[in-house]
Amino acid sequence: MSINASQLRQAIVRPVLKNLDLWSQAAENLIMGTAAQESGLGTYVEQVGGGPARGIFQMEPATLNDCYVNFLDYRAPLKAKIDAYLAAQPEKADQLATNNAYAAAMCRVRYMRVSDPLPDANDINGLAAYWKQNYNTPGGAGTVEEFVANYNRYLGGN
Numbered sequence: 001m002s003i004n005a006s007q008l009r010q011a012i013v014r015p016v017l018k019n020l021d022l023w024s025q026a027a028e029n030l031i032m033g034t035a036a037q038e039s040g041l042g043t044y045v046e047q048v049g050g051g052p053a054r055g056i057f058q059m060e061p062a063t064l065n066d067c068y069v070n071f072l073d074y075r076a077p078l079k080a081k082i083d084a085y086l087a088a089q090p091e092k093a094d095q096l097a098t099n100n101a102y103a104a105a106m107c108r109v110r111y112m113r114v115s116d117p118l119p120d121a122n123d124i125n126g127l128a129a130y131w132k133q134n135y136n137t138p139g140g141a142g143t144v145e146e147f148v149a150n151y152n153r154y155l156g157g158n
Contacts, residue, residue: 003042003056005155008035008100016104020081022112025121031057031107033127034135036154037147045097055096057107064093067109082109110135124151 013031017023035041038058047053052060072079085102086095096103111118114134119126128147136142 001043002040002154003035005032005036005041008032008041008056012100013104016085016101017108020078020105020108022108024118026118026127027108027111029121029124030111030118030127030130031104032155033124033147033151034107034131036150037128037131037136037142040150041154042100054093055103056100057096057103059096059103059106059110061093061096063110064096064106067106067113071109071113078109082106124148127151 009028009032013035014023014028017027017031035056038053039045039056042056044058045055047058052062054061068079072082082102082105085099085105086092087099090098092102096106111130111134114130116130116134119130125144125148128144128151131147132138132140132142132144
């Protein structure tokens with residue numbers, strides 16, 4: 001069973017993005033679409049098939065580490081805001097599956113590292129292509145068509 005889309009958007013994703021001063025409607029829709037595509041909007045918090053990805057955004061621990069070492073460690077104010085979402089335990093990588101606010105923040109950071117501008121907020125095909133190129137990667141198993149279908153399935157009018 002998936003997470004209620006409206007509650008995820010309004011209680012977690014939007015407040016986190018606004019707190020980080022990283023909110024735009026396009027960013028919010030991209031983060032929501034990523035959750036819809038990567039985990040069936042929270043149906044899975046561990047990678048199907050036993051891979052390392054965790055949480056509703058299916059981020060791998062190596063990606064999390066790279067976001068810190070090559071990005072956040074050079075942006076102390078943003079890092080402090082993100083780390084404020086962390087609980088004392090478990091370790092950061094495990095919190096990708098147990099702490100949706102932290103996971104949403106890290107998903108946004110992953111996209112922040114892309115130099116291309118975000119697509120229009122209502123361009124679902126554009127959001128899907130952006131996700132494919134920059135989150136799933138061109139060699140990843142997901143497709144633009146799958147993202148669009150999952151966005152519509154799980155988010156519809158949310």
